[in-house]
Amino acid sequence: MKNESIKILQKRKKAILELWMKNQLAEEGLRDDLMNNEDLRVQSEELLDALLNNLSDDTVGDAESSQFDTVTDILAGISVSRARQGFSPRETGVYVFSLKDALLETLQQEIKDPVILYAQSLKISKLIDSFGIVTFETFIKGREEVILRQTDEIAEISTPVIRVWDGILALPIIGTLDSSRTQIVMENLLQEIVESGSSIAILDISGVPAVDSLVAQHLIKTVSATRLMGAECIISGIRPEIAQTVVHLGIDLSQIITKASLASALRTAYTMLQLEVVKKRRFEKENA
Amino acid sequence: MEKIPILRMGPFLLVTIQVDLYDRLAENLESDLVQMVSKTGAQGVLIDISAVSIIDSFMGRIIGNIASMSKIMDAETVVVGMQPAVAITLIELGLPLKGVHCALNVERGMELLRSRIALTDGTPDDDADTE
Incomplete structure (x- = not known):
């Protein structure tokens, strides 16, 4: 009896795919902008093939069984590639769950006994649900990979x-300046101070x-570390909002030279190094 | 027993630490240096730690102590040649070595010492970073 429904499904593969x-x-x-219908059809057929070929009495109740490995692999591949292509979770979910509708509809047409139909539908439904979960897991994993890669790039x-x-x-x-970034900033800065023999860091x-x-x-830490290296540190680019929050929070920055803009910081640095920027003059006339 | 040499150079004392410091050595250095400052009446002390690659909270404190001691004995202290890793460690340990002047290398350190002594000799030191 049970075998029957699986046989029906396998026999009516074409119809299911169409449905x-x-x-x-x-x-x-x-999203026909992200994937055209031809590709979608190929993808769907591949998945359906793998699913129906591995469907048997033993496996219908157990989505974890090793016979479904190929199905899981295909699903994982699909959802990871969809995550990268920019599909939303909903679209990816609908993709898998619309297969359930197709399968159940076919069963309904073929099996007339309500009791058997109910039992079989429940099993198929459960199976597809667990495949849905696999899809989401890999979808999110794919997304996380994208995020991780971007984080690395930003840090670099x-x-x-x-x-x-x-x-x-x-x-x-x-x-944003968090502790791991402060670490990178500090290391890069101190290394560069040693290499270039600089005495001022802005x-x-x-x-x-x-x-x-x-x-x-974190800023104070960086400034103190720079001082230990024998260089002076100037913090520039203090916007009005930042000045407000810093004072409201009661943070003491009085030990640190702070400037509103990079230009004024640079001017201070020139003064500290006893340099002077002067406009170019025409000496030829005077020399002549 | 190992000993860290303290060299005299004009009005300055020069200490170059060429080995990794252990606690006893550091403590000896502290007392030797203070003795030496009082004996020679040095105006400045320059400590070169460019060869020190590992530093702990105790060592950080000793360096801070030496600086404060020399300061109250009227000698400026400059620590030179600190490695980036050491600087980060000290900051993470919460030891920013307040009151100690630092310089990138010995040359800059000597320059700094000279300018600071010229400052204290002339007008009263109005630098903000005195403790």
């Missing part, structure tokens, strides 16, 4: 140390969205 495709195409959120590109002048380094900090925080007590703590 499934129809369901998918009828779905409002179909966002801490440059620039030599603006002989003996003057500038460090524009863009983005920390520009105009790209830091907000300064709370923790961020201020």
Whole structure:
């Protein structure tokens, strides 16, 4: 008796695929901009093949069974690639669950006994549900990979140390300053101080969205470390909002030289190095 | 027993630490240096720690102590050549060595000492970082 429903499903594969495709195409959120119908059909057929070929009496109640490995692999591949392509979780979910509708509808057409139909539907439904869960797990994993990669990239590109002048380094900090980033910033800065023999470092925080007590703590740490290396540290790019929060939070920055803009910090640095920037004059006339 | 040499150079004392410091050695250095400052009437002390790659809270404190002691005996102290890793460690340990002047290398350190002594000789030291 039981075998019957599986046989029915396997026999009517073509019809199921058609039904499934129809369901998918009828779905409002179909993203034909991300994937064309041909690809979708190929993908769906592959998955359906793998599912029906491995469907048997023993496996119908157990989505974890090793016979479904290929199905899980295909599903994982599909959801990871969808995560990268920018499908929403809902669209990915609908993709799997619309298969359930197709399968159940086919069963309904073939099996007339309500008791058997109910029992079989329940089993198929459970199976597809667990496949749905697998899909979501891998979908989220795919998304997380994307996020992790981006985080790494941001950390790498966002801490440059620039030599603006002989003996003057500038460090524009863009983005939130957390402890791991402070560590990277500090290491890069101190290393560069040693290599270039600089005596002044300018920390520009105009790209830091907000300064709370923790961020201020990190800044003070960086400044103290620079002092231990025998260099002076100037913090520039203090926006009015930042000045307000810093004072409201009761953070003491009086031991640190702070400037409103990078230009004024640079001017201070020149003064400290006893340099002077003068406008070029035409000496030829005077010399003649 | 190992000993860290304290060299005299004009009005300055020069200490170069070439070995990894252990506690006893550091304590001896502290007392030797204070003795030496009082004996020679040195105006400045320069401590070169460029060869020190590992530092702990005790060592950080000793360096701070030496600086404070020399300061109350009227000698400026400059620590030179600190490695980046050591600087980060000291900061993470919560020892920013307040009151100690630092310089990148011996040359800069001597320059700093000279300018500071010239300052104290002339007008009263109005630098903000005195303790």
